Amino acid sequence: MTEKCIILVLNNIDMRLLVCLLLFLVSTLNYGFKKNVTPYSIVISKAVLIVDGTISKVSKNEYQFTITEFVKGKSNSKINVVIWEEWLCDPRIKELKKGQRLILFLEKLPNGIFYPVNESTGELYVDDNSLPNIFLPKDFSNPTVLKKGIAMFLETYTFYGNFNDRFYQNINFVRNKSIFEVYKMAKNNTAFKFLVDNAEYYKPSEVLQFFY
Template sequence: MITQQMKHTIIFLLIIFSTLKVEAKKIVSPIEIISGMADIIVIGEIDIVKDNSYTFKISETIKGQVYKTISVRKFKEWTCDTRFGKVKKGQRLCLFLKKGSTNWTIINGSTGELLILNNYITLGGDEEYIHVDYKFTPYRLSVQEFKNGIREFSKCYRFIGEYDFMDKKAHFEQICDDKQISKFKSINKFSAWLYKRMTKYPVIKA
């Protein structure tokens, strides 16, 4: 007999397998995965550009410990994962980061380095599309709506494991009570969208 937990695990594995292609291609981690994995999520701008890294001046911390400036290692670009443009001083970004030995590391390449333009963010990756007027268009939303949704999401969920088909124990932990979950999903359209996506994954209460 297949339990609810087994159903969630099967669905989770199918999501991961769906990102794999015969040819070499980046496995895109959806926004909920990189949010759940991140040590810090920050908004700010590039201050100093170096060969393999840049100094990032933080204006707002959405998740994790607060810093004024950090050193961020540039992700290695390749055919299936290129940056939106050359790294330049003054670029305003939202970064999803893991702590490295010397620098902070961007999670999942371009997926974890989002450009902010005219106070809007466009999500990247194959999963971050919405159906509008019979066309699939990138999910573009205001920075305010985005950061409110991600902030509350990060209070409720933490991703455990590795996002690949070999890690069958990978799952989300619910780190808040059910009342907080209700608050999270009702904040705005983006948080409701995130909550709906979470029904695909195995979620265990911490």
């Protein structure tokens, strides 16, 4: 075999190794940077404020938000919300701008400013009375159904446990209605049904059993 042929074979081997290495790195990076999605039953429970409204002003690190409806909690009608930092696996679906309607699930930082729970999970865009985020559960069909479902969920379930438990092993919900009542209610609201299935995964206690 001539020297030129040997070099050509070695180059082909190197190319195959390089391709294999790249494929391995891509799969590893995709796994390493996958967004940790928090279930909405926990997002709703963790949020101190769930509101519907519009952006009134955008600055470098935060935006001012004018609330038109409180779904959970109370605050001033105008609040400041931190602009969370986008990354590879959690980009914004639209630009934040004045007049944009949002439904927000917010926790409160020590400095008094609000922050969306789990970044994009807690910041839902609303356009033409629909929720355009394709990653949302299909059961969140429109803002009216979603807000009603959240209200029904908050009236039915109470969360106990550690919100910072990444693997959700030490959490529990308490249900104040029988499972039969809950499933009957779920027939009237797709968002509530989704949240019920979410919460029932954690095998909630039933408060009614304490009275027997």
